[in-house]
Amino acid sequence: MMVYTGVDGKKVFSVKYNPLSRKWSPTSKVGRKICVVPSDLCFVKIEKAFTQKLSQLKGYYQIEISEKFGKVKWDLSLHQGNAIVGVYKNFSVEGCQRVDLELFSLARVLKLLEVDGYVLDLGKRKTTLVRVEDGVLKSYRVLLRGGDYLSSLANPEKPEEGERLKKEKGLELKEVYEGFKKLIDSLNMEEAPVLLSGGGAKLKGIMDFFKKTVENPYCEPTYTSAFGASLAPIVKTPYPDFVQKELSKQELKLLGISFFAGLFVFGFSYFALEKLWSVDRLREVEKAEFKKLFPNAPATALREQVLTKATGEEPFQLTLKLSELSPNLKEGIKIYSIEFSDGTLLIKGEGKEELVRQMKTKMVKRTPLGTLEFELELR
Incomplete structure (x- = not known):
């Protein structure tokens, strides 16, 4: 019997799983910890893959991610011709055997419930919206406004009194209703079933705000993210798992050969470039050549634009x-x-x-x- 524990801050949810019967159920025991990376520390990109070879994709995205985010943790997976890239930063993994991005955790719960629609997670300091289609994450939005924002509207002068009023009256309070409506309007939600998650799911009158809400019979709304993370090894989803894969002996041999070959090429290239060109000069030449070939295209995101043009994909819209x-x-x-x-x-x-x-x-x-x-x- 395996036990997996989803950890979302101070919120913990565990499930026990029998790999022989493939059945699971909630448990109070603590097992292998899967820590949830908050949505405001995550970035997920889903787009059509230009190749089905993971090694080529990883080489391409390594450059893009390092340029945009610097040194971060990231992983990649393939699903139905799409590349799914997950990135996170500024998150301690101490005590975690594995991590799961909150966006994936929330989407996984709808996959389990066999519902296509939204998960609206209303936290204390942020609001996260996840859209799921065909059981897979389709899109998401993160707003850095949550329950504290609504409390401040209830009583701008006294936050504690505002929190009390929000809990007591909820959306019956005009200021809270208008603030909540503004949050929802900014998310541009279409008409679809909604699973309410987080502490804000208990807001009085919130169920009447949506035409169709989804019930999660397995846990309280505040534990949705932790619950979704605990299911990562059980519910089959195509998301990057940030798990270091064990290499075979043949792969290790090839890796060693590639390493020494790459080291030689790097050393030669480094000294050659040091003598001939600086990196800034290379980028200037790169932009100049690009403008010659594509005079009407802006000289930004050159690698991605050239890739789409070279592979026959649509222009970089x-x-x-x-x-x-x-x-x-x-x-x-x-x-x-x-x-x-x-x-x-x-x-x-x-x-x-x-x-x-x-x-x-x-x-x-x-x-x-x-x-x-x-x-x-x-x-």
Whole structure:
């Protein structure tokens, strides 16, 4: 009998699993610990893989991840032609036999319940939305506003009194209702079943806010993430697991040969480059050559753009949209969020009225300070 324990901060949930019968059930025992990495310390990217060879994909993403995030922990998996990349940072793994990104933990619970829809995790300091389609994570959003934000709306002067009012009246309190509605509106949720998770799931009146909610019979909403992590070795999902794989003798031999060959090439390249070119000079030449071949494309994310052009994939749409966006933004405009989905770029921000009125906005709203909040959409 195996025991797996999901650990989400101070919240712990364990299951016992019989590998012979493949049956599991909750238990009070503590076993192999699988620690949940909070969603605000995670990054997940799901996109069509240009190859089905993991070694080539890892080489490509190693460069991209190191450039964007620096030194972080990351892993990669393949699923139905898509590459699923998971990244996390600033998380201590002491006492953990394994880690699981919170986004994967939450999505795994809907997989278990055989429901396609959303998991809305309402925490104290953040709100996480996960969308699941065909049993797999499709998309996600993380907002750095949660229960504390709603409490501050209930009583801005006295947080403790605001927390009491929030717990007592919930969405019956006008300020809390409007703050919660603003959070949900910013998530752009479509009509679909919703599993409520986290401490905020107990908010009075929250069940009436959604047309269809999903019941999780296995645990309280506050334990959803820990529960999902405890299921990682049991419920089959295609996510990266951050587990160091054991290499065979043949793989170790090939790795040794590759290491010494790579060391030789690296040494030669290092001294050659030191003599001939600096890295900055190489990047300047790289951009110049790219502009010669593709004069109308912005010289950003060169490797990804060249890859899509070389493999016959669609153009790098996000870069094109950002280049279209640039002329629309005037100095003094503040950008709050940039969302890109299904070829559409949605920008939310704020600025002086005379600046915002010059833009072709989708929506504007006056603020108490006299400025205008806006949404700008590029299709």
